[in-house]
Amino acid sequence: MAQWLLKTEPDTFSWDDQVARGGRGEPWTGVRNHAAKRNLQSMKIGERAFFYHSVHGKEIVGVVEVIREAYPDPTDPSGKFVCLDVKAVMPFPEPVTLVEIKAEPRLADMALVKYARLSVQPVTDEEWRIVCGMGGVDAASTR
DNA sequence: GCCAACGTTGGC
DNA sequence: GCCAACGTTGGC
Numbered sequence: 294m295a296q297w298l299l300k301t302e303p304d305t306f307s308w309d310d311q312v313a314r315g316g317r318g319e320p321w322t323g324v325r326n327h328a329a330k331r332n333l334q335s336m337k338i339g340e341r342a343f344f345y346h347s348v349h350g351k352e353i354v355g356v357v358e359v360i361r362e363a364y365p366d367p368t369d370p371s372g373k374f375v376c377l378d379v380k381a382v383m384p385f386p387e388p389v390t391l392v393e394i395k396a397e398p399r400l401a402d403m404a405l406v407k408y409a410r411l412s413v414q415p416v417t418d419e420e421w422r423i424v425c426g427m428g429g430v431d432a433a434s435t436r
Numbered sequence: 437g438c439c440a441a442c443g444t445t446g447g448c
Numbered sequence: 449g450c451c452a453a454c455g456t457t458g459g460c
Contacts, residue, residue, distance in 0.1 A: 326455070327455090328455095408453095408454095
């Protein structure tokens with residue numbers, strides 16, 4: 294089971310918006326980058342992803358679950374890119390900020406640090422555990 | 437097929 | 449608001 298990180302600008306689509314969608318979930322559209330597209334296509338139903346607020350907040354605010362695997366992005370006129378659906382699983386009691394992640398030596402290799410602009414990123418098992426711990430949740434409870 | 441110019445993203 | 453990083457475009 295792989296883990297992921299999805300970036301969104303909260304002005305456009307925030308954690309609260311995601312929670313408001315409930316179990317119906319929400320299509321994760323707008324990815325226009327091939328590295329991110331490959332990651333989207335690797336994501337399987339039931340896998341978890343961190344929900345990251347870029348620009349405003351710059352923090353991981355919760356965990357979402359993939360409920361529909363990659364399909365053509367309806368917002369892409371070229372038809373080349375894909376999206377998938379996610380639903381909210383749980384919020385982080387303590388959002389984990391980019392500053393905190395950068396200050397944690399064990400997270401120095403996180404894609405969020407090394408490839409700041411990649412909007413869909415893989416997260417390793419160890420990174421998942423560390424970030425969950427910093428966010429105040431037991432990593433096992435996110436499964 | 438190379439690479440300079442340009443546009444976009446996102447941290448600061 | 450600036451600008452570095454990086455992806456994309458288009459001329460050659």
